[in-house]
Amino acid sequence: MPFEATAFEGLCIFTPEVFYDDRGYFFESYNQQVFAQSGYAIQFVQDNQAFSKYGVIRGLHYQRPPHAQSKLIRVLRGKILDVVVDLRPASATYRKVFTVELSEENKKQLFVPRGFAHGYAVLSATAEVLYKCDAFYHPESEEGVRYDDPDLHIDWQIPVHQRIISIKDQRLPWLSQLPVYEIW
Numbered sequence: 001m002p003f004e005a006t007a008f009e010g011l012c013i014f015t016p017e018v019f020y021d022d023r024g025y026f027f028e029s030y031n032q033q034v035f036a037q038s039g040y041a042i043q044f045v046q047d048n049q050a051f052s053k054y055g056v057i058r059g060l061h062y063q064r065p066p067h068a069q070s071k072l073i074r075v076l077r078g079k080i081l082d083v084v085v086d087l088r089p090a091s092a093t094y095r096k097v098f099t100v101e102l103s104e105e106n107k108k109q110l111f112v113p114r115g116f117a118h119g120y121a122v123l124s125a126t127a128e129v130l131y132k133c134d135a136f137y138h139p140e141s142e143e144g145v146r147y148d149d150p151d152l153h154i155d156w157q158i159p160v161h162q163r164i165i166s167i168k169d170q171r172l173p174w175l176s177q178l179p180v181y182e183i184w
Contacts, residue, residue: 002014002015002016002017002034002038003038003040006098007093007098008084008086008091008093008096008098008116009091009092009093009113010111010113011084011086011098011110011111011112011113011116012040012110012111013100013108013109013110013111014035014072014108014109014110014111015106015107015108015109016028016029016107016109018107027107029074029109030044030072030132040111042070042072042111042134043134044072044132044133044134045133045134045135045136046132046133046135046136046137047130047131047132047133048130048131048133048137049076049128049129049130049131050128050129051126051127051128052122052126052127052129053122053125053126053164054122054123054124054125054126054158054162055121055122055158055162055163055164056121056122056164056165057119057120057121057122057147057156057158057163057164057165057169058119058120058166058169059083059117059118059119059120059144059145059147059169060083060084060085060117060118060119060144060145060146060147060172061117061118061119061142061143061144062087062115062116062117062118062142062143062144063135063137063138063141063142063143064141064143064179064181065114065181065183065184067135067136067138067140067141068114068115068135068141068184069114069133069134069135070111070112070113070114070133070134070135071110071111071112071118071131071132071133071134072109072110072111072112072131072132073102073109073110073112073118073120073129073130073131074102074107074108074109074110074129074130074131075102075103075104075127075128075129075130076104076128076129076130077104077126077127077128078103078104078122078123078124078125078126078127078128079101079102079103079104079105079122079123079124079127080101080102080103080120080121080122080123080124080127080129081099081100081101081120081121081123081156081157082099082100082101082102082110082118082119082120083097083098083099083118083119083120083121083154083156084097084098084099084110084112084116084117084118084119085097085098085116085117085145085152085175086098086115086116087115087116087117087178087181087184088115088116088184089180089181089182090182091115095151095152095175097152097153097154099154099155101123102120102129103124113184114134114184115181115184117144117145119147121156121157121158121163122158123157123158143172143178144169144172144173145172145173145174145175145178146169146170146172146173146174146175147165147169147172149174149175150174151174151175151176152175
């Protein structure tokens with residue numbers, strides 16, 4: 001089975017079967033039937049792609065309900081540390097952090113259900129990240145959590161003096177300042 005459950009309800013790692021030969025490789029990066037048969041009946045409506053250089057930290061972002069998004073994240077080139085924070089108050093992992101390394105080599109993908117803040121750090125010289133979303137971007141619903149929130153204790157694996165963070169992300173609130181959304 002290509003789906004690896006995590007301790008976080010609904011959050012899983014998808015590792016596709018890759019077929020190699022002397023020409024290179026082939027794999028299905030997403031198949032709606034395979035996902036549905038595994039309990040992930042998602043209808044993706046938007047793909048986003050980002051290119052970043054070493055040291056870039058993006059996030060932690062989310063959209064508040066009713067415009068929350070589930071995401072399927074993968075790396076086309078390079079390597080990232082993918083990070084999520086569970087913001088679902090009814091969850092056993094509420095306010096806990098999950099990290100996984102995603103790379104072009106391991107071809108792992110992270111499925112992130114609604115109710116998580118998401119971000120990543122670029123660990124290679126450059127990285128191209130592609131993620132599918134099940135809801136459209138809604139600027140008025142965009143929110144986030146500071147990447148360096150002391151309550152989260154995230155090891156971004158990037159030395160502090162080499163971190164590249166947007167002004168927008170530096171101004172995000174602390175976890176303790178976020179409203180609690182009961183329904184995701």
